Each structure stands twice: as C-alpha cells, then as structure tokens.
Amino acid sequence: MNRMLGNPSVTIAVLTFKRPRDIDEALPLLVDQVARYDGAGTVLVIDNDANASAADVVGSHTDPRIKYVVESTPGIAAARNRALSETTTDLIIFIDDDERPSHDWLALMVGEYRKHPGTLGVFGLVDSTFGDDPDPWLVAGKFFERRKPPTGTSLDVVATNNLLLDMARLRELDLKFDNAYGISGGSDTMFSRQARQRGGTFFFCAEALVHDVVPEDRATRQWVLQRAHRSGNSWSRTQIDVIDSAPKRLAARLKLTASGLARVGFGIVRGTFGFVTRNLSQRAQGARNIYRGAGLISGAWGHTHVEYARKQ
Incomplete structure (x- = not known):
C-alpha cells in the first residue's frame, strides 16, 4: 500500500490479559493518536481472557473508533493472530497495554513506513522506566536497555511491542504467528525469521518512541x-x-x-x-x-x- 496518495488506514492493536488499569490508561492515549492522524484509524483491543475481564473497562470508553474482541485461546501468538484476522485497514500497529506512546508516535511510524516502498514493517524504539528506584544491580546489568540503531536501519529480528505491519504484504508472504510459541514466548522471533526467509524487510524508527513502565514484579x-x-x-x-x-x-x-x-x-x-x-x-x-x-x-x-x- 506504499503507492497510495493519502495516508494509509491504520489499526492500533493492543493485547491485554487481566490488566484493567493498564488498558484503562492506554485507551485514551491511543484514541488521541488516531484522532490526530491524517487518515482513517481504529483502536483494536484483543482481550486474551476467555472471561472477558476487560469488557467493562473497555466499555467505559465510548469512542466509536474502539473495537473490543475476546480471543479465548490462551497465548500471545493466538491473540496476535486474532488481531491480524480482525484488521481490515492497510496497516496494523502492535503496542503493549503497559506502553505509552510519545506525542507524534503514530505519524512517525507511518512516515518511516512510507520511506521504504514494499517493506513489511517498521519497528519503533521502546524506552523502559521504573516506577520506583530499581535495584542498582538491574541498572548495572542493563537488563532493560535496548539497542538504538539509526533510523532507517534494516532489522533482521523485531519484537511486536512497537511494530507496524503492512497487511497486504503480510498476506503476500502468508505470515502469521506460530501458536507453538504462544505460551513459551518467542513467537515474534519466529515470525521475524520466517518473514526474512520469505523476503520481508523491517526498518527501525528511533523517533517513534513508546514508554514502558516496568511493573514491580518484573523489576527483580x-x-x-x-x-x-x-x-x-x-x-x-x-x-x-x-x-x-x-x-x-x-x-x-x-x-x-x-x-x-x-x-x-x-x-x-x-x-x-x-x-x-x-x-x-x-x-x-x-x-x-x-x-x-x-x-x-x-x-x-x-x-x-x-x-x-x-x-x-
């Protein structure tokens, strides 16, 4: 869809599982991104809890651009695949429910995507911060620091916590996330490897920043x-x-x-x-x-x- 004259239509997909506070805080920020975007946009919430525990929280946000879907099959790969199957826009952008986008995040992601005709995706920078003073050992070990190559750098492996994908290119390459990695983790790595094998390309955008606040139970x-x-x-x-x-x-x-x-x-x-x-x-x-x-x-x-x- 790189040849279109106007901006491509976008779905921002956020996956959640029993984190009502996070999704409640994230939704207004994501709706704001869509509202300021010069093109059609939707915010898609995939609840990976079969009991639909996020329904009330999501329902309290009445913006018509929000769509809520329950994926009862456990695992992050199943939730990601459900997001792909629900998406009818030109692009999908995955973001985690505990991440917060910077002001021009959506426009910057799409802008970088349009610089690379035929690309499969763009991966943006994720910056982790701590709510409280972290254990100095964690900081010294650089456990939450991520590499930051220059914008436009080609990538072989990407995560899905700040990832734009071209839906038409995705279908051409017949790609989806492998459910064998749904509970173990690593489905994004497997997806990346298969994409590269089939000719897919990814590029980095350092300016399209999202902030990730490390929860207390992970800061150990x-x-x-x-x-x-x-x-x-x-x-x-x-x-x-x-x-x-x-x-x-x-x-x-x-x-x-x-x-x-x-x-x-x-x-x-x-x-x-x-x-x-x-x-x-x-x-x-x-x-x-x-x-x-x-x-x-x-x-x-x-x-x-x-x-x-x-x-x-």
Missing part, C-alpha cells in the same frame, strides 16, 4: 535472569525450527551449543572478575551471560522454557 533479579534464559532458549528453538533438513539442523544444534557454552564460560569469568573487583556491572552482566548461554543450549536440543504459563 529472578525475573530478568529467567527472561535472559527464555530469550536464549527461544533464539535457538526458532533457529532450529526454520531449518528443513536433518543434517543442517544437527549442525545448527552443535553450533548453538558451542555458542551457549562459550557464553556461559565468559559469564563465569566476567562474574568472577566483577566479584573480585567489586564491579557491580560486571557481576550482573556476567549472570546475564550465563543464563542466556544456558538458554541457548537448552533450546538447541528441544527444551522449551515456558514464560507465559497460566495458573488454572
């Missing part, structure tokens, strides 16, 4: 280290899953295992150095290296780290 050493393990685990699993021959898969498993062992070894050395020199940054980043390396190894051999398991 245990959570960030488990996330590092899951990240390594899903990286290996997705790399194996896109390979279609047994010999190549075995070679990839061995390579990922070697990479994981090297990362664990480096992490041990780094952490020990940090302990001896009382360098908090080296200690924290050493622990991160160890956990991600262990995740790479476990994922290479088929173990699945389940990040989004739900209590029955």
Whole structure:
C-alpha cells in the first residue's frame, strides 16, 4: 500500500490479559493518536481472557473508533493472530497495554513506513522506566536497555511491542504467528525469521518512541535472569525450527551449543572478575551471560522454557 496518495488506514492493536488499569490508561492515549492522524484509524483491543475481564473497562470508553474482541485461546501468538484476522485497514500497529506512546508516535511510524516502498514493517524504539528506584544491580546489568540503531536501519529480528505491519504484504508472504510459541514466548522471533526467509524487510524508527513502565514484579533479579534464559532458549528453538533438513539442523544444534557454552564460560569469568573487583556491572552482566548461554543450549536440543504459563 506504499503507492497510495493519502495516508494509509491504520489499526492500533493492543493485547491485554487481566490488566484493567493498564488498558484503562492506554485507551485514551491511543484514541488521541488516531484522532490526530491524517487518515482513517481504529483502536483494536484483543482481550486474551476467555472471561472477558476487560469488557467493562473497555466499555467505559465510548469512542466509536474502539473495537473490543475476546480471543479465548490462551497465548500471545493466538491473540496476535486474532488481531491480524480482525484488521481490515492497510496497516496494523502492535503496542503493549503497559506502553505509552510519545506525542507524534503514530505519524512517525507511518512516515518511516512510507520511506521504504514494499517493506513489511517498521519497528519503533521502546524506552523502559521504573516506577520506583530499581535495584542498582538491574541498572548495572542493563537488563532493560535496548539497542538504538539509526533510523532507517534494516532489522533482521523485531519484537511486536512497537511494530507496524503492512497487511497486504503480510498476506503476500502468508505470515502469521506460530501458536507453538504462544505460551513459551518467542513467537515474534519466529515470525521475524520466517518473514526474512520469505523476503520481508523491517526498518527501525528511533523517533517513534513508546514508554514502558516496568511493573514491580518484573523489576527483580529472578525475573530478568529467567527472561535472559527464555530469550536464549527461544533464539535457538526458532533457529532450529526454520531449518528443513536433518543434517543442517544437527549442525545448527552443535553450533548453538558451542555458542551457549562459550557464553556461559565468559559469564563465569566476567562474574568472577566483577566479584573480585567489586564491579557491580560486571557481576550482573556476567549472570546475564550465563543464563542466556544456558538458554541457548537448552533450546538447541528441544527444551522449551515456558514464560507465559497460566495458573488454572
């Protein structure tokens, strides 16, 4: 849809699961983005709770541009796919319910998209902040810092917490999110790998910023280290899953295992150095290296780290 004269129509899709306060705060900001956009726009809420726990909160926002849908199949991949199937606009932009867009976020995302005819998507910057003073160990370890390449940089892997997708291009490439990663996490990584294999391209926009306030239950050493393990685990699993021959898969498993062992070894050395020199940054980043390396190894051999398991 890059050749259109006017601005493309847009759906802002926000997924939620039992976070009424977050979705209540996010909706007015997203509606404001659509209201100021020079084109047609909709805010789509996908409630991944079969009991429709967000219905009352969303219903209290009466703007006709808000659409509410319940996706009862558990998992973030199912919710993302439901958002895709509900979208009839030219573009869809995913944003998390605990993120808050900067003032010109929507216009900047679409503007960058229009600079790259034929592209599949644009990924914007996510900046994490803390509600209270965080553990210095978390800050020293840079667990919530994200890379910031120049605007216009081509990306191989993208997350979906600030991602624009061209719906026509998406259909051409026959892409959707893999439900096998719905509970474990990593469906965005798998989506990215499949997109790149099929000729899809992604570009970065540093100016299209969203702010993410880290919730208290994630601002812990245990959570960030488990996330590092899951990240390594899903990286290996997705790399194996896109390979279609047994010999190549075995070679990839061995390579990922070697990479994981090297990362664990480096992490041990780094952490020990940090302990001896009382360098908090080296200690924290050493622990991160160890956990991600262990995740790479476990994922290479088929173990699945389940990040989004739900209590029955």
